[in-house]
Amino acid sequence: MKEWYKEAVVYQIYPKSFCDTNGDGIGDICGIISKLDYLKELGVNTIWLSPCYVSPGDDNGYDIADYRKIDPVYGSMDDFKAMLSEMKKRGMRLLMDLVVNHTSDEHKWFEESRKSKDNPYRNYYIWRDPVNGHEPNEWQSNFGGSAWEYDKTTGQYYLHLFSKKQPDLNWENPKVRQEIVDMMNYWLEMGVDGFRCDVINLISKDIENGISGDGPRLHEYIHLLNREALAPHNAMTVGEVWGLSPEESLMLTHPERQELSMVFQFEHMGVGRTGGRFYLGEFEPEKYVSVLAKWQEGLNGKGWNAICVENHDQSRCINRIGNTDKYRYESATMIATLVYAMQGTPYIFQGQELGLINPIFSSLEECRDIEALNAYPELLKEFDEEEVMRRFSGDSRDCGRAPIPWDDSENGGFTTGTPWLKLHDRYKEINAKADLLSSKSVYKYYKSLIRLHLENKTMLYGDFDLLYNKDSLSVYQRSGEDGIYKVICNFCDKPCAIDFNVLPETVILSNYSVEEEISELAPYQALIVKEV
Numbered sequence: 408m409k410e411w412y413k414e415a416v417v418y419q420i421y422p423k424s425f426c427d428t429n430g431d432g433i434g435d436i437c438g439i440i441s442k443l444d445y446l447k448e449l450g451v452n453t454i455w456l457s458p459c460y461v462s463p464g465d466d467n468g469y470d471i472a473d474y475r476k477i478d479p480v481y482g483s484m485d486d487f488k489a490m491l492s493e494m495k496k497r498g499m500r501l502l503m504d505l506v507v508n509h510t511s512d513e514h515k516w517f518e519e520s521r522k523s524k525d526n527p528y529r530n531y532y533i534w535r536d537p538v539n540g541h542e543p544n545e546w547q548s549n550f551g552g553s554a555w556e557y558d559k560t561t562g563q564y565y566l567h568l569f570s571k572k573q574p575d576l577n578w579e580n581p582k583v584r585q586e587i588v589d590m591m592n593y594w595l596e597m598g599v600d601g602f603r604c605d606v607i608n609l610i611s612k613d614i615e616n617g618i619s620g621d622g623p624r625l626h627e628y629i630h631l632l633n634r635e636a637l638a639p640h641n642a643m644t645v646g647e648v649w650g651l652s653p654e655e656s657l658m659l660t661h662p663e664r665q666e667l668s669m670v671f672q673f674e675h676m677g678v679g680r681t682g683g684r685f686y687l688g689e690f691e692p693e694k695y696v697s698v699l700a701k702w703q704e705g706l707n708g709k710g711w712n713a714i715c716v717e718n719h720d721q722s723r724c725i726n727r728i729g730n731t732d733k734y735r736y737e738s739a740t741m742i743a744t745l746v747y748a749m750q751g752t753p754y755i756f757q758g759q760e761l762g763l764i765n766p767i768f769s770s771l772e773e774c775r776d777i778e779a780l781n782a783y784p785e786l787l788k789e790f791d792e793e794e795v796m797r798r799f800s801g802d803s804r805d806c807g808r809a810p811i812p813w814d815d816s817e818n819g820g821f822t823t824g825t826p827w828l829k830l831h832d833r834y835k836e837i838n839a840k841a842d843l844l845s846s847k848s849v850y851k852y853y854k855s856l857i858r859l860h861l862e863n864k865t866m867l868y869g870d871f872d873l874l875y876n877k878d879s880l881s882v883y884q885r886s887g888e889d890g891i892y893k894v895i896c897n898f899c900d901k902p903c904a905i906d907f908n909v910l911p912e913t914v915i916l917s918n919y920s921v922e923e924e925i926s927e928l929a930p931y932q933a934l935i936v937k938e939v
């Protein structure tokens with residue numbers, strides 16, 4: 408069935424790092440407004456805005472203290488409404504970040520909840536008695552340490568699957584569910600078009616039976632949000648879920664179930680990790696492509712994929728998959744071609760369209776992310792300081808969060824003040840202005856790719872077939888209403904032979920100019936070829 412979300416091309420803005428207009432070193436809503444023409448020109452038609460609600464900022468806004476207010480550091484509600492209307496003027500839609508597995512401990516619900524066992528808000532959160540003077544169970548927080556925090560006022564522990572400043576909401580409580588529904592309607596009625604739903608599969612738990620996510624009432628809760636808020640507004644949703652199979656994801660997204668529009672899967676982003684975060688090994692292109700292919704085949708005709716390369720929890724793809732020096736343009740555009748010529752709704756993380764690279768962190772003082780800060784003492788038990796910083800420079804969440812360099816002036820024109828987090832080290836050379844002036848512009852390539860995606864029915868809706876995937880070469884086919892296309896990618900910094908010839912007149916898009924018949928791909932070459 409045709410749905411608007413299937414023809415969305417989404418650009419993720421991480422507001423803290425996008426564009427600062429008042430010199431406090433932190434991006435803001437006025438900064439976003441100032442770049443809407445840049446985004447319109449790129450061709451994206453939907454913005455996903457990471458949290459900009461009132462927050463103490465323990466996890467950069469994923470710890471919300473007031474769901475209905477804009478944090479003053481980003482601007483006022485008037486600024487927000489102006490931004491929304493400027494987006495609408497340009498035919499763009501807006502997705503807000505819905506972070507409802509937890510709030511901030513500075514949310515008024517939690518401040519009430521912790522006061523006493525009989526406070527009306529007590530049951531908004533998850534409280535348990537100590538067991539033999541200890542935590543109720545062994546659960547670990549995603550950011551390290553126990554998932555339980557003792558609160559001496561009432562002598563009980565509360566659950567926090569993330570930082571201790573992010574207490575988990577108790578979805579078993581119908582009042583909590585109603586609060587969330589009302590809050591979603593508040594934003595939808597203001598004109599927001601949908602939500603990216605943070606760790607949405609964690610909202611249902613069965614603590615007594617050791618279940619910390621994907622709990623027994625998950626589908627009931629999400630269906631409720633759909634019925635009471637999303638469906639009446641024809642809103643789009645993308646769920647953030649970790650570790651699901653395509654079959655499990657269909658349970659959340661099959662249209663008949665009326666839950667979510669689509670989910671992100673992160674399986675391909677984990678390719679090359681030898682352990683958890685901070686344990687990167689060699690990247691394996693064959694595995695990367697086969698994971699993506701599995702999701703293409705698993706959802707085709709039944710569900711719908713969110714296709715993405717990076718986000719604010721990941722490092723930059725060219726550092727991991729591509730080549731940041733000699734072939735930065737080629738590898739950035741090859742990865743984009745491989746992923747965005749597949750079937751699904753594209754999500755582009757800010758800066759990806761410029762082929763941005765990771766910063767190099769040389770001391771802990773340069774790092775900001777709570778996950779890295781918490782992991783630091785643990786990693787030091789295993790590695791020396793230099794090695795820990797090398798790991799942070801390759802795999803910490805600060806990598807993708809580095810502020811955007813808009814030009815080659817001091818701090819890349821991101822701010823006139825001191826940026827809250829350092830920019831990548833080569834911003835004098837790699838920035839938006841330089842990219843747009845270059846004959847090898849990543850932005851312009853993205854623009855062509857987005858246009859092709861939106862204008863070609865095969866690219867939008869066609870079937871996917873993996874034809875070849877070995878070592879550094881992958882070939883897949885899209886077939887549909889507007890013909891048959893082959894997408895051919897070379898993941899390596901050396902030429903790669905193919906056993907067929909490509910005629911220049913059949914090339915729809917490539918990151919190299921193709922003047923004559925070829926039977927070999929150049930380093931990191933990508934081709935979209937029309938079958939004749």
Ligand code: TEU
Pocket residue numbers: 466469470506549569605606647649684719720778
């Ligand atoms: O991320 C969920 C999440 O599971 C990741 O933070 C993950 O724990 C981490 O990257 C593993 O190394 C979402 C948001 O995207 C993230 O920014 C938030 O910190 C988190 O939820 C809590 O709200």
Ligand code: CA
Pocket residue numbers: 427428429430431432433434435480
């Ligand atoms: Ca600012």
